[in-house]
Amino acid sequence: MSPKLAAAFALLPEYLGWHVLLSFSALALGVAISLPLAIAASRSARLRWPLLAGASLIQTIPSLALLALFYPLLLALSTLSKASFGHGFSALGFLPSLLALTLYSMLPILRNGAAAIIGVDPAIKEAADGVGMTARQRLFQVELPLAAPVIMAGVRTAAVWTIGAATLSTPVGQTSLGNYIFAGLQTENWVFVLFGCAASAVLALAADQLLGLIEAGTAKRSARLVLIGAIGLVVGVAAAVAPLAGLGKADAYVVGAKNFSEQYILAELMADRLEKAGGQVSRKEDLGSAVAYRALAAGELDVYVDYSGTLWTNVLNRKDNPGRAEVLRQLTAELKKRDGVVVLGSLGFENAYALTMRPDRAKALGVTSIADLAKAAPKLTLGSDLEFLSRPEWKAVDGAYGLSFKAKRSYQPTFMYRALMGGEADVISAFSSDGRIAADKLVILTDPKGAIPPYDAVVLISPKRTGDSRLMGALKPLIGKIPVGSMQAANYSVDRDQQKVSPTEAAQALARQILPGS
């Protein structure tokens, strides 16, 4: 077996366990909520329309957005509960994923359920009344048994949707089979991407088949088929979830990472040091920028690496640029004062947003600075990552230089570089520590007006871990130790097309280089 495939299989028990636990819980909750609603909808035409319209509306929200929306909502609720009852709850991970997927699973069950109950032959309903059934007896002895096959068909559809959409719970911090897909997409590890897709598809097929047995059982009135399907389902869920019980990580350090290679490498680097210091570590990767900082402030992450400029503009909402050292100084003071978050220090390199062009293209257009770019922009296409255009940094640059591009396109970071090399984008919002800049000899445009703030990579510690000497002791030695060249080399070893290594291997190589002998 190839090492990548072996690595994928090694992660399967944890990823699959969470994926099954999450989708099964969401589906069970979805059935428990939707079925009574379906019965209510079948009884009252006045209720039916708003219920079905509501469920349809939820379905039109992209599932990733639905998952993302629950995070701030739960965070607000948690803060409220902390204020009124003295303790909050985790707004990251399982809970937002469960709620979003539950909502997502409701439409097919609700729609099929209401239609099936309404669709029971009126003659049979009249007979049920005629033989002397109460409304309740009619529902449980006649209408529900007759509607069961159609209701089960709805449950099957919901199960397949839920299992598919559960892969999207990775960015809100819930481990799932989506971890393969998000990490694989980022590091161009296609084995991981395919593995994640295949695992999720096989899981969906298996659930569909078992629920199909129950559906066939209700249609043929065969209690045996229903029982076989139900037992298969319970045994399958139990078997998949069992490995999670072994992952007892009550007091583990939670190391966070955003969704790009440098973040994975640095997370592994920190995790490795924490483990060597005797700590247990769990990882929450592929987090969105804003999610990561708020999760750390709320104590759901213990440590992650962010960038001074990002925090400066997005968290402190500052638009000025007092210089690299001053930004870091004020940031350290402000975050401590505001959220109790400790900035342990800068790792020693910057990863700044850098408007970057292919050397031949820059030369042909005579562009060396962003000021030059402003003149040529109307003929050019800007390629950016998914966040850049909605971040204050872009507004600052645009405000300072007045950039009106012919077109603007957003990409996953990996594909952004591809687009630049392929000529689909003329300028991209690259990252200065990215190994591909040096490897492809890309030109970074200068910023004469200083519109882009400095981006020192800083280690952030959550308020509840500030007194943890093991954590501090393990991570302090990293401060100031990583020159930008070393980070670029490590990033490139993960991002390049040939002889790629995993983020873990890159982290080990980086550790040997910057901390020899430890």
Added chain:
Amino acid sequence: MTGPAIELSGVEKRYGALAALAGVSLSVEAGEFTALVGGSGSGKTTLLKTINRLVVPDAGAVHVLGEDASVAEPHVLRRKIGYVFQEVGLFPHLSVAENIAITPKLLGWDAKRIEGRIANLLGLVDLPLEVGARPPAALSGGQRQRVGVARALAAEPKLMLMDEPFGALDPLTRDALGTDYRALHDRLGLTTVMVTHDMAEAVLLADRIVVLRDGAIVADGTPGELLAKTADEGVRALLEAPKRQAERLRAKLDGAA
């Protein structure tokens, strides 16, 4: 039982602007076989359903088996009344035997008594015992309606309501089932109210014919009385129709022979 089995007085029912029942009063004695006859929209089915409260009247009083139907729990009342209708409405997810057993089960009879009752009823409606294990879908139309009658009789009701019970059957089956039911009515001492649009069926089976038009009773009596007494042209035409039909049939068949 003291007093009539069914006592309706001044019963009214409107559906929007349409008066389905315009103040109907009717008294049915225990043991009578009454046919409610009339064209479509005459109100005969609505009238029948006020008796087991499948239709709740807007005004008037309904007393059934000595009880005020507006006071009794509808499901309790219905368990004492057999109900048979054209679509039969057998429960497709239950076997024939389970269909027949439904009202006794709702009444909490013990399993042994129910089992005996099923065998007894299949015999009464002239169906072989092994039919009990089959699903309703495996039966012919006539067999299904026999099961419908058996189900209605299961809890030993004294009163049977029938809404075009044999209307969807072929003529031979219809005739056989009608005759068989009339025999059961006599043997079990039932009170039966049957809705039909077929005057021939009414004349052949019923002791008493009640004719409705536009939600009101226009004639009421034995077939002979009606023909002798009625001044209403429509009722007379309705009553004479089967006789004329029979005469024409005879003439045609004789002419052909």
